[in-house]
Amino acid sequence: MCMEGGKEMKEYIPIEMGGFNYKGIRLRHEWQAMVTISEILKEFDPELIIEFGSQYGGLTLFMNDTCPNAEIRAYDIDNRYFHDVKKQLNNNVIFKVCNILIGLPKDIINLCRDKRRKFL
Ligand SMILES: C[S@@+](CC[C@H](N)C(=O)[O-])C[C@H]1O[C@@H](n2cnc3c(N)ncnc32)[C@H](O)[C@@H]1O
16 A cells, blocks of 8 residues: 555545545545554554454555555454455454453453554
8 A cells, every 4th residue: 555645545535424435445534644544554564453443444454455464353343334345355354243342352352462563
């Protein structure tokens, strides 16, 4: 994923109600914030990304494109929205339905203890 010089800005189509469409998937951040997130990801080069509240998976896809080799664990309490993005994600992404506020599951605790370079 390269955002330098606005080359790939054509992928960023603002939509109402917050966020924009990234490759046809809703991403609920301002696209300007994604420039910063992209820079952080490239600089930090995480091996493991943990995303709480992935919803449609727009940010998941963006992070998967930016860091294709990183393992991404995406969690959401609601599984109604994540299906469309799945075909665009590589095998490093695992989505799980989970309420992170109730009885934090063991796998999340173990991921937080994981020694790899992490981005949460
Ligand atoms: C603003 S949306 C996330 C947007 C997404 N990260 C993006 O950038 O496009 C917030 C999401 O958090 C999820 N959520 C809220 N409470 C949660 C909880 N306790 N456990 C897991 N997911 C939760 C909601 O279902 C919703 O999909």
